[in-house]
Amino acid sequence: MKIIATNLGEPKEIVYKKKKVTTGIFKFPVDVPVFLDVEKVKNDAICDTKWHGGILQAIYGYSAKHYDFWKPKFPDLDWQFGIFGENLTIEDLDETKIHVGDTFKVGEAILEATLQRNPCYKLGVRFDNMKIVKQFWNTTFCGVYFKVIQTGYVKVGDVFELVKTNPVNPTIADLYHKEKLEKRITNEN
Template identity: 65%
Template sequence: MKIVSTNIGGKKEVLWKKKKVITGIYKYPTQNPIFLDVEEVKGDEISDRKYHGGVDQAVYAYSLKHYEYWKPKYPNLDWNFGMFGENLTIDSMDETKIHVGDTFKVGDSIIEATLQRSPCFKLGIRFNDISIVKQFWNTTKCGVYFKVLQTGIVKVGDEFQQLKSYPENPTIADLLIKRKKEKAV
């Protein structure tokens, strides 16, 4: 697997249901390397630290192959990497095959898979269509949050190399399915 895009964004204020909302979901590709730090990607906006950032959600990654699934559903969007709020766009990441605790070397960093992305209304804001949230919940194309075990620089073209696998642990897709069931109760 390889990094096809590194993405960061700034703070953006949007109007949602007649209320001002601050968000960092508007991420765009950067030509510069990014630095994966212990609690965040340096230079990237995290507006809601209750649900984003921190040790277990320092980096969010999404798969390029998932873009091909979503593009036909939203053909009028101006598509660019970072659309899902991800810091790393990886060519062929699969949440049904990545387990909690799996570790990867990418650039100078070592990162560990921790959590699924549970979408909120801000994804609907980014897509200008709230129905994306329910559609997202109904797939396993959730992306992966990572803990940074070794800080470092990552750039486009870097290999995303698995170092350790923990097949006895649930997959990231399993976590999403479990979370969806909990929300339904």
């Protein structure tokens, strides 16, 4: 796995259901190394700190391979890396093979896989189509949140080197399936 794109966003005000909301999901590739800090990528907008950023969700990675699945479903979009709100677009990030606690050295940083990303309406706003939210739930292509064990710069081309694996822990996809099931049960009651 290697970094294909590093993506940053500015705060952007949108209107959703007649309410003004500020979001950082509009991320775009940058041509400079980015600094992975303890709670976020330096110079990246995180507007909803209840659900994004913080120690367990400091960095969001998404697989470049998943783009091949999504592009035919939304052919009219201006496809650029970062469209899923990811900080790092990674060559072949596989949520079914990465376990919670797996640790990677990348660039100057050390990252630990922590959580799945659950989609919300802001992904639909970014795609200008709310169908993406349900479609996103119906895949294992959730992406991976990482905790920053060692801060540092990363850049395009840096390789994720597995430092430690935790095969007894659930995979990120396992967490995602569990969350979907719990959400479905909650909505049925």
